Amino acid sequence: MLPENDLKIITEEMGREPNLVEQGCFLNLWSEHCSYRSSAPLLKTFTTVGDRVIIGPGDDAAIIRFGDGWVLAIGMESHNHPSYVDPYNGSATGVGGIVRDIISMGARPIALMDPLYFGPLDTPKNLYLFEHIVEGIAGYGNCIGVPVVRGEAYFDETYSGNPLVNVVCVGLAREENIVTACAQKAGNKLVLVGSTTGRDGLGGASFASRDLSEEAEAEDRPSIQIGDPFTEKLLIEATLEAIDTGHVLSCRDLGAAGLAGASSEMASKGNLGMRLMADKVILRESGMTPYEIMISESQERILFEVSPENVDELLAIAEKYDLNASMIGELTERLYYTVEFEGEVVADMPVKLLTEGAPTFERPSTAPAERDIGDKPELPTDLKQAVIDILSSHNIASKEWIYRQYDHEVQVRTVDKPGSDAGVLRIADGKGLALSCGCNPGHTLLDPYEGGKGTLIENSMNLAVKGAEGIALVDCLNFGNPEKPDIYWQFKHAILGLGDAARDLSIPVVGGNVSLYNESGEYGTAIVPTPSIGLIGITGDLETVPASFFEGEGNSVILVGETFDEMGGSEYYNIKGLRNNGNVPKVRENAPKTVETLISIIREGKIEAAHDVSAGGLATALAEMCKETGASIDLSGVSEDLRADDLLFSESHARAILVTSEKDKVLEMLGDIPCTVIGTVGGDDLNIKGNGFDLSFTLDEIAEARASLTKLMME
Template identity: 45%
Template sequence: MSVDTVKRAGQTPDERMPFAELGMKQDEYDRVVAILGRRPTGSELAIYSVMWSEHCSYKSSKVHLRQFGTKAPKSEALLVGMGENAGVVDIGDGWAATFKIESHNHPSYVEPHQGAATGVGGIVRDIMSMGARPVAVMDSLRFGGLDQGDTRRVLPGVVEGISHYGNCLGLPNIGGEVVFDPCYIGNPLVNALCVGLLRKDQIKLATAPGPGNKVILFGARTGADGIGGASVLASATFEDESQAKRPAVQVGDPFMEKLLIECCLELYQADVVVGIQDLGAAGVSCATTELAAKGTGGMTVDLNLVPLRDPTLRPEEILMSESQERMMAVVTPGDIDAFLAICEKWDVPATVIGEVTDTGRLVMTWDGEVIVDIPPGTAADDGPVYERPFHEPLGQHDLNLDTPDSLERPSDLRTTLLQLLASANLSSREWVTSQYDRYVRGNTVLAQPADAGLLRVSEVMPGAEETTRGIALATDGNGRYAKLDPYAGAQLALSEAYRNVAVTGATPLAVTNCLNFGSPEDPEVMWQFAEAVRGLADACKTLGVPVTGGNVSFYNQTGTAAINPTPVVGVLGVIDDVAKRVRSGFPAAGLRVVLLGATYDEFGGSEWAHVAHDHLGGLPPRVNLEAERDLATVLTEAAKQGLLEGSHDLSDGGLGIALAEACLAQGVGATVSLPGGDAFVDLFSESTARALVCLKPEHFETLTDLCARLDVPCYGLGETGGDSLVVEGVLEATVTELRMSHEATLPGVFG
């Protein structure tokens, strides 16, 4: 071309640009024109289309997510909050933990193995970009009904992808969820969490300060995989023809990512990184605009210098590619040689592609011509913000009136227990979790099927030998609860994750979340979203745990059929001494079995109503955040005093399932009596703020005194021992019978 591309754009205002094909609305395109004072070039349009996509800009959720900041509780532990790649919290002894959860839902339906694998890879790089060593992963998975054909296609591929990528990286998978419900058929949820550790004075941020500093792209070469993935797959309604979108699914290389991890850690140790950003959604577009916007405001980039796997790629494709295992760093000129030498040592390709400026412009060239000249903040930070209309779903009132009170309650509670124990959502997950390495690196203290994962900090990082500390993590969510009441449903997700961390003996410290919903253009879906965010923000304020970051995943629907609203909440906690952690279940005979918390007749959204009657209606269990906080205090204080031998939270399936799982943990039976007058309610109600613990008889009085001080109900149920679970006057089942029911379901379906 004889005329510079940007200049030509100014001279040809009427030239048609394919903004609609890239997911932009007419008014959004008009706004780009107004910002630039001309039509955009093709490369500029590529940048704005991906950066202003729902997935990258949060344009429909920002107005609600601000509550996580305005209602945030004061927390001295919070070192880095929302707005960075991941949150960072102080865990003591000079150490910090960084953690985050994100979705990779649509790619995992289109291509289950690669979609799930690159979901793990992407969240691991978020943790790397904070200056941390990734130390563990978790995943929260949801699929269609266990009897639905496509579940058999999607689930094995997703599990295989998570297993392959995480195992190759040498990262233990310490927990998560696997949930089945017909609403997720055609739109599974694959939410991946990663946690990392770092010294608290060595945090890295995504910023490009200092004119004259160099911009280095390092890691894998850029290819055609994942082009436009953020806008094509995650920012539009998911239709049946989604199989045609396979080219938008990224392809992962865990071995390159492993090299990249070790390379980054050595770069941090050498102190040659000024700012750093991973290349995830929106690729080079995201990394350059965000780094420049958070720095001194400007950057020049020569796209010809970007290393390519496919030499035929055009600039627009390079900018939109979401090829994996790539990072971008800002480095002072004096540190370039040291930076490149470390990359060469780890066999990680690294190329200087640009320079930081103070012009306030992001300028990119291709074949010597200027093809991009934009204010970077307009792409990174100033995207459209929508206040979408919302209203309560038309059938919500009728749904809440359809209570489970009229459902026939069983007389044979033994059969009911075995039926629930074998059901899709309560059966053993060992078929899934056995494919993950839960103990690689040797620092896993607790993992599935424990209530929360627990890692020791000692020896994870060089120089950490002086600390006895550990970190605990749990993720939870319940789409049925949120369908009945999204405000309470989000709070119940937080409550369960908070409780799961506390039963290990760890103190809950901070929250991340992945909010999975249908189309934001549907006012009923936006009502569910607004209520869930409001509920979660209010609950975090009450419990004193800040939201450090997370992810919003909209358009989780096929056609007009949206999934149940599914806020997934991750909670991180800290324990001063991992030797005082509490094991899961009943570890030995001769221990006193105790129920903490109060039980009510609450079956709305319960597993019993779902399994026995395929019923969803009424209201979920009542939220009692003060009771959750007091219960957590009892659990953590009892752990510090060494009172508890084992514990298990009560959630889906109630006390009956908790007792069965506690017996199955070590094959130890128990004989118990129920505290109330209705055995069915006692066994299967899903009331909140409850936990099952066991302890030596001589510690029982001390525990009851502790509970009395905090007004936590405490009921002595019985004693561990024998080879059966005996509920006196109600039911008896051998541990072998419980195990046969619990462990046969998933292998029976998937082989």
């Protein structure tokens, strides 16, 4: 049912009360998921334009100029609620949906990233969700031949009743082949291509805009779409072939709000109306009503605008790929969205009211009481065991069990595989595309603004250690119920922090998704603030992209950046049960310069290996670099003011470890960027000493600790 105030507004605007079909369209298109009612005013604070931005927010995906006539399409979506109710199909269709966003722009999908967030794996339910969500992503992505090259898996109790499945897709196209969702001309025809339409996914957009409850699995199962990756693969090829003919004038994926959403938005963007014949839609199930046909979110469907004389050619392409296709309507000068069924008009709404009429607003927000950072814990008596504990925690441990299920080498573009700071793909003329994703919810929980800023800085550092400059980001802003003032305050300040960092780094925010109401009645809590992002950048010559592991006996190890007493939200404090203690890492003024300088040095070919320092701190970063060789590290010159645990486990931003055979030249190039030579590469152990401590780890000890997640899943 429509909320009472919405019904009143619609009735006044239309001069009558909307009928059932019209109410279904308004309910979905005016949902938080589709209309960004609570977030639109805040999202307008983002800078969305830049030299490389061809198409920014508002279409199925953004289009970014790569160079030499090549462009990139990038989009990010969530499929959170569906993945709790049906983890396999929920996550699989999340992949399918974002891939269709890319192909509807005329781009071939070349990479996926999947930031995922789960409850701790110590309960059967969370283990089940984790296993089947990963299985769903692998099952869909592998079948359609798009590599998953980067991801994240973060575990926290608040995700137990509401896991998050965020997916990024990047596509590649020639600039002249790009199409948009903006309808072009009255009289042109609309052709629906792909799978049949069924009752799966009914009301998915409105479902995504409310809290989950204990009864969700039973009562909301009709809201879960069922995917077919084999049909999706055919749809990819058919869509790109149709666009290559030059006859496709506009195009839109059928996602949230189904046919009602895709078709009305196409017309509205072109300042046109539309007449649809719902009985021309090819159905999977008999007896479907106009209401069900319009809001069904059945997967693998795309809507095309073509001129009347080209309809038959498009239908022939669909037949070639054994896809269902039918001409279901036309664009009109009359600015109404009209639906007919068996010769009768069953809906007739002002198209702009439907697509743009939902009231948007900033909700009340309330800042929390000033946080007591608490006392520092006693220094651990066994510092080596503390390092092992962090390396073994599922937030830090290797995610190999996850990414080994993905085909990350299909399409033969992958240069840097999962497990590195960033995925790197070969594109053209010796240059590559670097990709990173995720955030640190532990930081954002304690300070949404600094956590939002840190999200982009850390992802930018992931690209920088590959010599890649960030050129565009998309976001997936996952929060609890925005009607609660404390949650809306978190949401608002995370957006402001992310936006400020984006401006500092001159990286435009070109698209994304807002996922609110991530709460569970079963667990009685909202998720921790999770402003996950996807960031893309361009490398220099791929020959200069360094490894992520220690290389070269005798090479120098340099720590770039400053380490502070910033343990708030750290994995070390999380393990010790001090989640709310400590100073949250702050992004300092020199962070953009650090990023820029690292990119310059690496592009000069002076670095054999490089690794960002982030979650888990310096000890974790050093251990992660130990693959086939170790290193001797002396941290006594890094900071005399820090305790051993602060030095090893602080998660201060804008730090990296560089390995080079040209130490003096690199130090000269770093200039006034804070840096310290901390050791040399070599040996079969990682030795770390500092003021008052001397630790030694064999490569086997490190590997065993980091394999904790894999061992759990293999039991």
